[in-house]
Amino acid sequence: AQPSQVLPLQGGKVEVGETQEGNGTRPLLDIRGIDQELVEKIEYDALVWSSLHGLVVGDKSVQRSGKVPGVGMVHAPFALLPMPFPESHWKQACELAPIFNELVDRVSLDAKFLQDSLSRTKKADAFTSRLLDIHSKMVEINKKEDIRLGLLRSDYMVDEQTKLLLQIETNTISCSFPGLGCLVSDLHRSLLNHYGEFLALDSKRVPNNPAASQFVEALAKAWTEYNNPRAVVMLVVQADERNMKTLAEIDAEGELLPDGTLVVGGQAIAVVYFRAGYTPNDYPSESEWRARLLMEQSSAIKCPSISYHLAGTKKIQQELVKPNVLERFVDNKEDIAKLRKCFAGLWSLDDSDIVKDAIERPGLYVMKPQREGGGNNIYGNDVREALMRLQKEGSEADAAYILMQRIFPTVSHTFLMRNGICYKDDTVSELGIYGAYLRNKEKVILNDQCGYLMRTKASSSDEGGVAAGFAVLDSLYLT
Ligand code: ADP
Ligand code: MG
Ligand code: MG
Known part of the structure; x- marks a missing residue:
């Protein structure tokens, strides 16, 4: 900015x-x-x-x-x-x-x-x-x-x-x-x-x-x-917040009862409200992924x-x-x-006409990965560069992105x-x-x-x- x-x-x-x-x-x-x-x-x-x-x-x-x-x-x-x-x-x-x-x-x-x-x-x-x-x-x-x-x-x-x-x-x-x-x-x-x-x-x-x-x-x-x-209702939060549960704590303290009830720290959980878990940064180790799976398996x-x-x-x-x-x-x-x-307008990167146009007129597009929380999109000349790099690599890497009309x-x-x-x-x-x-x-x-x-x-x-x-x-x- x-x-x-x-x-x-x-x-x-x-x-x-x-x-x-x-x-x-x-x-x-x-x-x-x-x-x-x-x-x-x-x-x-x-x-x-x-x-x-x-x-x-x-x-x-x-x-x-x-x-x-x-x-x-x-x-x-x-x-x-x-x-x-x-x-x-x-x-x-x-x-x-x-x-x-x-x-x-x-x-x-x-x-x-x-x-x-x-x-x-x-x-x-x-x-x-x-x-x-x-x-x-x-x-x-x-x-x-x-x-x-x-x-x-x-x-x-x-x-x-x-x-x-x-x-x-x-x-x-x-x-x-x-x-x-x-x-x-x-x-x-x-x-x-x-x-x-x-x-x-x-x-x-x-x-x-x-x-x-x-x-x-x-x-x-x-x-x-x-x-x-x-x-209870459990709020899943990022580290450095208090009185709520992080993914790592849920992995350490959580268990599934045979009937599917999720219990964390001895408390049955009715609702899990995620204030975290939407970015890869929230999963620094396997522990966080285990916690996510555990909650998903529960009732x-x-x-x-x-x-x-x-x-x-x-x-x-x-x-x-x-x-x-x-x-x-x-x-x-x-x-x-x-x-x-x-x-x-929204397009997949396997649409070659759109990719060609976006390389010619990158200012009219936004390139987006599968991420949340802001700060991840690509704009302007970076769109051209990113698209040309992906073309050169010729791999499947382009499937990580979509293109959107700016x-x-x-x-x-x-x-x-x-x-x-x-x-x-x-x-x-x-x-x-x-x-x-x-x-x-x-x-x-x-x-x-x-x-x-x-x-x-x-x-x-x-x-x-x-x-x-x-x-x-x-x-x-x-x-
Ligand atoms: P996130 O899930 O990270 O919030 P967004 O798709 O909302 O991703 O994009 C983040 C920001 O980028 C938006 O809040 C908006 O300011 C800007 N943005 C996203 N798409 C467009 C677009 N098509 N045209 C103009 N600005 C956009
Ligand atoms: Mg979003
Ligand atoms: Mg947004």
């Missing part, structure tokens, strides 16, 4: 309240003209609010942070004001949530589709290969997941030129920020309650964001379905199961875009049309707060919509849209992760 420009704000009149005119590219709130004194007041209030309401993360510069709860906190990076976003696109994204929930569930049940689609990727990507091995073992023992819980997030960008809402990806494991994302919406509403009059903005146009409470409710409902009052409700995890891979996303594939999983024609409308969202000027400092930058935004899905055999208990996550990043930066340091948390202002 390129460094942002530190604020030297020009004073001046607040230039706000413009609704979308003409082609609708004019931002509602033009921050260039906001009076500096006013911005400083808002900044100060925002930082106080963050501290009081727990819009904070561990501060990596404090040594004991992350080891001792409550020690070494800093506010999460956030945008000072909510990002204008067209209401029609917002509604469209919300409507898609239950459709994607159902789609993931249906895909997860088709073991052959998952294995076949990922068969070439398996040879080229050791991590995906290990996940597929666990999946194969479950198929072999005919393991059934009667109770299935998905806590998902579908991410979108609005393409500036076509004005289309296009999907970036669906996340099926460890979807980040349902907690902090809600707080940013609260922060923005609170700031607009105080300063909205000066900014000509109405706090009611920041949509309510119940992501955290609805995810918790979904976990609780899953726990109820498991129907063992003595069993505990896995969020996600190995099938849900695989259904969220970029390769599967690319397969679903191919003609007549969606039809295998979705019955309703209108739902199919809605899904297709948000699909961007989306170019509208650029707007934004105030970004990081480490107590306000930066002004040209930014683009990505809207994530959370979804919760819970079913027990034929009974669908939950299939809901549950709040949202707006992430805003410098337009000069390719990647978008907040934790990875590229983006800030944001909320949306309906226009």
Whole structure:
């Protein structure tokens, strides 16, 4: 990421309240003209609010942070004001949530589709290969997941030129920020309650964001379905977090009872919620893989199961875009049309015409491996180099990747707060919509849209992760 420009704000009149005119590219709130004194007041209030309401993360510069709860906190990076976003696109994204929930569930049940689609990727990507091995073992023992819980997030960008809402990806494991994302919406509403009059903005146009409470409710409902009052919900986390279980600890302390019950540290486990396990870094030894397999074999409700995890891979996303594939999983024609409308161009690297075009015009593509958590994609001239290298090698290594049409969202000027400092930058935004899905055999208990996550990043930066340091948390202002 390129460094942002530190604020030297020009004073001046607040230039706000413009609704979308003409082609609708004019931002509602033009921050260039906001009076500096006013911005400083808002900044100060925002930082106080963050501290009081727990819009904070561990501060990596404090040594004991992350080891001792409550020690070494800093506010999460956030945008000072909510990002204008067209209401029609917002509604469209919300409507898609239950459709994607159902789609993931249906895909997860088709073991052959998952294995076949990922068969070439398996040879080229050791991590995906290990996940597929666990999946194969479950198929072999005919393991059934009667109770299935998905806590998902579908991410979108609005393409500036076509004005289309296009999907970036669906996340099926460890979807980040349902907690902090809600707080940013609260922060923005609170700031607009105080300063909205000066900014000509109405706090009611920041949509309510119940992501955290609805995810918790979904976990609780899953726990109820498991129907063992003595069993608990276990959070699987990365090392250096407390009061939860790491994969290595689960390997050391976990066991399977003959009836399939997972017991960890003497506690029966009803629901396993993965906040880790999505990156190869989470599996430094065989111990972590053993733990993953142990949990998968158990009757505990896995969020996600190995099938849900695989259904969220970029390769599967690319397969679903191919003609007549969606039809295998979705019955309703209108739902199919809605899904297709948000699909961007996605291609396998065995499509030689596309590879040729991507080498000629690499800026129009993003190259993606089967990874999660941000920071893994290839952009710009690196796409050309990577494709040419793969061609020269002539191996199966290309199957580790997919190609995606690069989306170019509208650029707007934004105030970004990081480490107590306000930066002004040209930014683009990505809207994530959370979804919760819970079913027990034929009974669908939950299939809901549950709040949202707006992430805003410098337009000069390719990647978008907040934790990875590229983006800030944001909320949306309906226009
Ligand atoms: P991950 O699973 O690691 O989050 P993503 O597919 O979401 O992978 O890509 C990471 C980031 O890269 C996104 O948040 C977005 O900012 C950017 N990105 C991904 N795909 C595209 C695309 N097609 N066009 C533009 N930017 C993209
Ligand atoms: Mg992802
Ligand atoms: Mg992503």
